[in-house]
Amino acid sequence: MNNIYEFLKNLKDDKKLKECELLIVNDDKQAQIASDIVSFLGFTPFVLSDFRANFGDDLLSFSTELQEITKVLNEFYSHKKQNKILISPVRTISFSLPKEKCFDSYEINFADTIKIEEFKSKLYNWGYYFVDIVTSEAEASIRGDIIDICPLGSEFGYRISLFDDEVESIRKFDIEDQKSTKDEIETIQISPAFLALDEETYEGITEEILKVSSDAFIKDIHSLGFWYLNDLGEFLPNSMNCFITQESLEELDEVYVFEEKRINKDKFLTTPQIFKSKTHKEIAPANIKEFISFHEGKKVTIISSTEAKVKAHDLDLSDSKIKYLIEPYIINLVSNDEVIISLNQEIKKRRKKKIKLVIDELQVNDFVVHEKHGIGQYKGIEPVTVMGAKRDFVIVTYAGDDKLLIPVENIDLVDRYVADGSSYAVVDKLGKGSFAKLKEKVKDRLFAIANDIIKLAAARELVNGIKIDTNKHTLQEFRKSSGFDYTKDQSRSVSEIFKDLSSGRVMDRLLSGDVGFGKTEVAMNALLATILDGHQAIFVCPTTLLATQHFHGMQKRFEPYGISMAKLDGKSTAKEKSEIKKGLSSGEIQFVIGTHSLLGITAKDLALVIIDEEHKFGVKQKEKLKNLREDVHIFSMSATPIPRTLNLALSKLKGMSSLLTPPSERLGVRTYVKEYSDKLIKEIVLREKRRGGQLFYVHNNIASIEAKKADIEEIIPNIKVEIIHSKIKPADAEKILDAFEEKKFDILLATSIVESGLHLPNANSIIIDGADRFGIADLHQLRGRVGRSNKEGFCYYVVEDKKQITSDAVKRLVALESNSYLGSGTALAHQDLEIRGGGNIIGEAQSGHIKQIGYGLYLKMLEDALSTLSGDSKEEKKSVDIKLAISAFISDDYIVEDRVRLELYRRLSKSIDKEEVYKIEEEMEDRFGKPDLPTKQFLELIMIKILCLQKGIQTVSSYEMNITFTKADDTKETIKSPSKDDDDIIITTLKYLRK
Incomplete structure (x- = not known):
C-alpha cells in the first residue's frame, strides 16, 4: 500500500498522473488497495480480475473472471475523461487483451423494431449463452414474443415483450424468482458477453479453434476463443503508459511464460517499477x-x-x-x-439472496404413522358432511382399502413415516389391535436400550478424565492460521470442547453440522490441544478415501508444530501397519488417522478418539473405541442434524454441539425442477463441464442403471461415466470414488447411496432422475452433495412428465432451500431429516423396530423411556374427540392453496394454548384478509379443543340443542344451547368451558 500511495501521490503533486494509464500489481487484493488509493487521489480506477489461467486452458471454468475483464475493459474504453487508471494483476496483464474496437453496445428502446433472427445472431456473436431460463449474467432466452436477457454486470435481467416485432414493454425481472417488476423502462443498453464480433470474425475465430490441439471438452469460442484473438488483441503494457510494483515482478517468477502468446518477462523488466516506499x-x-x-x-x-x-x-x-x-x-x-x-473494515462479498417458500411436511401418497392405528397412506384432506355439518377430515388408507377419517383438528396425531430411506412401508390392518401389541413390544426393548445408555453415561461419570491444558497461546495462533474467520458456531463448539477436555471428566461429545460447515476445523483444535499437552490421539473415518482426504489436509495444517502423524487403513501394507502400531505403542507416533483398522490398536498414552461420520459405525465398534482406554475422551462428528426432542433427553448424558452457520464464502445451490429430455441432460452436463466441474447423476434403480449409463453416453459422446450402487463391492466402490476425486471421469451415476458421503468439491451439479419418487428429506440430502466449496452448485430435480405431478408437488420441489440453510433447523420443517440424526445418535441397530413403527414414533418412545428412567417422566399426551354438529374448516375460498391450508391445520392442531391460536389467527388475517365464517368457526373449534384438554374432557358432542361433555372417568354432563345453529352451539360450548 505505502509504495503505491507514495508513487501516485508524487505523480499527482508533479501533475504527471496522466502519465500512468496502467498500473500493474501483484494480485486482486493489491488491486483493491490500489483502487482505493486511486479513488482517494481523485481519479477513476478500473480494476481487472486476477486471471490465473495458463495458455490453452479450457476457459469455461474461468468464465466469471473473463466476463469481469470484458465488462471492465468495456467501461474503461467508454470512459472518455482523462482521469482514469486501469489496474491489473500481473497474471492478467501478461496476456494479450482485446483492443478497444472489440467493444460496443446495443440500445433497445420502447417501440423499437426487433428482427428476432438478426437479434439472436448478434447476441450469439457477442458471446451470449442461450438457455431455457435466464439465471445469471451473459445468458439470453427467446420464447416466442418474450426476450429475457441478463447483460454483464447486471444484478437483474430484462424482459422485453414484443407485439409482432415491435418492443411493447421493457421490464426488469429478478433472476432468482423470475418475477418482473410492474414499472416499465424506456431503454436498455446491452454490452457484449464476450466481445462485439461480427459474424465473419466470430466464424474465423471458431474455425481456428477447431484446428488447434486441445483437451478442452468442447472446442468453441467460450472455451478457447480468448487464446486466439490474434489481431483483435494487444499486449497493453506495450500500448499504454504503465508502471509495475516490485512485488509483481517477483510474482512473474511463478508465471508460466509462453513466448508467442504471453508477454516475455524481459518486457516487464523494462517497465518502470514502483519501489518500496521510503517515506510512508x-x-x-x-x-x-x-x-x-x-x-x-x-x-x-x-x-x-x-x-x-x-x-x-x-x-x-x-x-x-x-x-x-x-x-x-x-x-x-x-x-x-x-x-x-x-475506520472501515474489509467487506466480505454478500451472499446472493435465495427464494424462501414454506414446505408442509405431508404430501399425498406419503406413508404416515398414526399413534394408535399404525402405518397407513395419506390420501389428502376431504370435506365430509356429518349430521348436516361440513368438516374437513384427513384421509388415511390401511390394508384392505380400509379408510380412517381423522378430524383436521387432530392432525397432530399423524406423522410422516420415515425409516432408513431404503425401506418401503407395509401398511397395518385397521382395528385389529396388532399395532398396540407391537408398540408394547418396542416399548420394552426401548426401555432396555435407554437403561443401557444411562448406565454407560453414569459409569463414565465416575471415571476421572485426562486433564488437557487448553490455554496454550499456540492454540490461538492455530485458529488465526486457518486463513478464515471462524463462524460463531465454530468458536462456541471449540470452547465447549476445551471446557470438556480441561474439566477432569471424561468427554463424550457429538458435533453435528453439514459437510463444509467446518467440523474438521473444530476437531483439529481438540487434536492439537491433546498432542501439545503430551498425549496421543486417533482420528477414525468410515472409508479409506475419507481417511486419505483428512490425512493430507491435517498434515498441511499441523506441519509447523512438528507432530509425528501417520495413516492406517485398508491400503496400508502389512509392514506399514506393523510399524504404525509399534510407533503408537512406543509413543513415537503422536497421531494416527485411519479406518476400522484402528479398532484393535494399543497406544502408550491415548487421550482422544475422534470419530468422523459416527453414524456409519455400529454401536459395538464405537464401544470398542471407547474401551481402548476407560478415561479416553470421545469426540464424534455427524453430518446429520440432531432432533430437538431427543437432544433434550440425551443432552444430560452426552455433550451436544451444533454447527448451523455456513462459512461466509459458501454459495447456495440453485435448484430447478425440469421435465426430462435428452437435450436437457446434454445442456446440464455441458454447462458443468464448461466450468471445469463434474456431476452426480442419481438413478435409483439398480436393474436399469446400466441402460441409463448407455443412454447418457449416447446423448453425450466421449463423456466418461462410472456406476456405483449398494451391490458393488466396497473395495471397488472406493476405487471408483478415488478416481472420481482425481477427475478421471466426468459423471458418477449412482443410486441414492451417494446421499451421504465424501466432500467432493469439484462435483457441483447433480441430476436427480424421477425426483417425484423421492421423499423431501432424500431430495434435501442429495442436493447437499453439491455446492460444498465456494463454487455455486446446481441441482436439477428431473421428472418424467410434469403433467403427471401436481403443481403443489412442483412447488415443493422448487422450494427446497439453498445449501446455505442446511442444518439450520428452522428454514425447513423436515421432521424426518431431524429424525435421521436421532437414529444415528442411538447407535443401536434397530432397523426392524424402526421399520415397523417409523423413526418418529420410535424416537418419541425412546425419549419417553429416557425421561422415565431419569426420573423426569412427562404426562402422557391426551386427545379430545370433538363431535359437534357445526361446519368448521379452513375454506378453499379463503385460502386457495391446499399446501398452505394443510400447513395451517398442522400448526393449529399442535397449539397448546389460546395465545398460539390468536397469533396464528392474526397472521392469517394479515396474509389472507378476515377469515370467512367456516374458517372463523374452525379457529373457535381449536379453542374448544384446547379448553377441553385443560379441563380433562375426552369427548364433546352435540345432538340438536344438547351438548354433552364426557370426562376420562366416563362422567357426563349435558347442557342446552338456545338453538342448534352453529354460532349458538359454539358460544354455549365456549361459555361452559371458560366458566
Whole structure:
C-alpha cells in the first residue's frame, strides 16, 4: 500500500498522473488497495480480475473472471475523461487483451423494431449463452414474443415483450424468482458477453479453434476463443503508459511464460517499477484519538463509510484540524507530514439472496404413522358432511382399502413415516389391535436400550478424565492460521470442547453440522490441544478415501508444530501397519488417522478418539473405541442434524454441539425442477463441464442403471461415466470414488447411496432422475452433495412428465432451500431429516423396530423411556374427540392453496394454548384478509379443543340443542344451547368451558 500511495501521490503533486494509464500489481487484493488509493487521489480506477489461467486452458471454468475483464475493459474504453487508471494483476496483464474496437453496445428502446433472427445472431456473436431460463449474467432466452436477457454486470435481467416485432414493454425481472417488476423502462443498453464480433470474425475465430490441439471438452469460442484473438488483441503494457510494483515482478517468477502468446518477462523488466516506499509507513492504530495526538502538526485525514463510525470512535466531525472523508476506502498510512486513517473494515462479498417458500411436511401418497392405528397412506384432506355439518377430515388408507377419517383438528396425531430411506412401508390392518401389541413390544426393548445408555453415561461419570491444558497461546495462533474467520458456531463448539477436555471428566461429545460447515476445523483444535499437552490421539473415518482426504489436509495444517502423524487403513501394507502400531505403542507416533483398522490398536498414552461420520459405525465398534482406554475422551462428528426432542433427553448424558452457520464464502445451490429430455441432460452436463466441474447423476434403480449409463453416453459422446450402487463391492466402490476425486471421469451415476458421503468439491451439479419418487428429506440430502466449496452448485430435480405431478408437488420441489440453510433447523420443517440424526445418535441397530413403527414414533418412545428412567417422566399426551354438529374448516375460498391450508391445520392442531391460536389467527388475517365464517368457526373449534384438554374432557358432542361433555372417568354432563345453529352451539360450548 505505502509504495503505491507514495508513487501516485508524487505523480499527482508533479501533475504527471496522466502519465500512468496502467498500473500493474501483484494480485486482486493489491488491486483493491490500489483502487482505493486511486479513488482517494481523485481519479477513476478500473480494476481487472486476477486471471490465473495458463495458455490453452479450457476457459469455461474461468468464465466469471473473463466476463469481469470484458465488462471492465468495456467501461474503461467508454470512459472518455482523462482521469482514469486501469489496474491489473500481473497474471492478467501478461496476456494479450482485446483492443478497444472489440467493444460496443446495443440500445433497445420502447417501440423499437426487433428482427428476432438478426437479434439472436448478434447476441450469439457477442458471446451470449442461450438457455431455457435466464439465471445469471451473459445468458439470453427467446420464447416466442418474450426476450429475457441478463447483460454483464447486471444484478437483474430484462424482459422485453414484443407485439409482432415491435418492443411493447421493457421490464426488469429478478433472476432468482423470475418475477418482473410492474414499472416499465424506456431503454436498455446491452454490452457484449464476450466481445462485439461480427459474424465473419466470430466464424474465423471458431474455425481456428477447431484446428488447434486441445483437451478442452468442447472446442468453441467460450472455451478457447480468448487464446486466439490474434489481431483483435494487444499486449497493453506495450500500448499504454504503465508502471509495475516490485512485488509483481517477483510474482512473474511463478508465471508460466509462453513466448508467442504471453508477454516475455524481459518486457516487464523494462517497465518502470514502483519501489518500496521510503517515506510512508502502514499503520494499524488501536487508539485512533491517542495516535492523532502523537502526530500533531501533520495533515490528518479520517476515512469512514458513515458518520456514525466517526462518532463511535469519539471523534469530532466539526474539528477543523482533521479532514473527514465519507467514503468506503481502506487506507492506513503515516509519513513525515500526513496521517491517513480508515475506520472501515474489509467487506466480505454478500451472499446472493435465495427464494424462501414454506414446505408442509405431508404430501399425498406419503406413508404416515398414526399413534394408535399404525402405518397407513395419506390420501389428502376431504370435506365430509356429518349430521348436516361440513368438516374437513384427513384421509388415511390401511390394508384392505380400509379408510380412517381423522378430524383436521387432530392432525397432530399423524406423522410422516420415515425409516432408513431404503425401506418401503407395509401398511397395518385397521382395528385389529396388532399395532398396540407391537408398540408394547418396542416399548420394552426401548426401555432396555435407554437403561443401557444411562448406565454407560453414569459409569463414565465416575471415571476421572485426562486433564488437557487448553490455554496454550499456540492454540490461538492455530485458529488465526486457518486463513478464515471462524463462524460463531465454530468458536462456541471449540470452547465447549476445551471446557470438556480441561474439566477432569471424561468427554463424550457429538458435533453435528453439514459437510463444509467446518467440523474438521473444530476437531483439529481438540487434536492439537491433546498432542501439545503430551498425549496421543486417533482420528477414525468410515472409508479409506475419507481417511486419505483428512490425512493430507491435517498434515498441511499441523506441519509447523512438528507432530509425528501417520495413516492406517485398508491400503496400508502389512509392514506399514506393523510399524504404525509399534510407533503408537512406543509413543513415537503422536497421531494416527485411519479406518476400522484402528479398532484393535494399543497406544502408550491415548487421550482422544475422534470419530468422523459416527453414524456409519455400529454401536459395538464405537464401544470398542471407547474401551481402548476407560478415561479416553470421545469426540464424534455427524453430518446429520440432531432432533430437538431427543437432544433434550440425551443432552444430560452426552455433550451436544451444533454447527448451523455456513462459512461466509459458501454459495447456495440453485435448484430447478425440469421435465426430462435428452437435450436437457446434454445442456446440464455441458454447462458443468464448461466450468471445469463434474456431476452426480442419481438413478435409483439398480436393474436399469446400466441402460441409463448407455443412454447418457449416447446423448453425450466421449463423456466418461462410472456406476456405483449398494451391490458393488466396497473395495471397488472406493476405487471408483478415488478416481472420481482425481477427475478421471466426468459423471458418477449412482443410486441414492451417494446421499451421504465424501466432500467432493469439484462435483457441483447433480441430476436427480424421477425426483417425484423421492421423499423431501432424500431430495434435501442429495442436493447437499453439491455446492460444498465456494463454487455455486446446481441441482436439477428431473421428472418424467410434469403433467403427471401436481403443481403443489412442483412447488415443493422448487422450494427446497439453498445449501446455505442446511442444518439450520428452522428454514425447513423436515421432521424426518431431524429424525435421521436421532437414529444415528442411538447407535443401536434397530432397523426392524424402526421399520415397523417409523423413526418418529420410535424416537418419541425412546425419549419417553429416557425421561422415565431419569426420573423426569412427562404426562402422557391426551386427545379430545370433538363431535359437534357445526361446519368448521379452513375454506378453499379463503385460502386457495391446499399446501398452505394443510400447513395451517398442522400448526393449529399442535397449539397448546389460546395465545398460539390468536397469533396464528392474526397472521392469517394479515396474509389472507378476515377469515370467512367456516374458517372463523374452525379457529373457535381449536379453542374448544384446547379448553377441553385443560379441563380433562375426552369427548364433546352435540345432538340438536344438547351438548354433552364426557370426562376420562366416563362422567357426563349435558347442557342446552338456545338453538342448534352453529354460532349458538359454539358460544354455549365456549361459555361452559371458560366458566
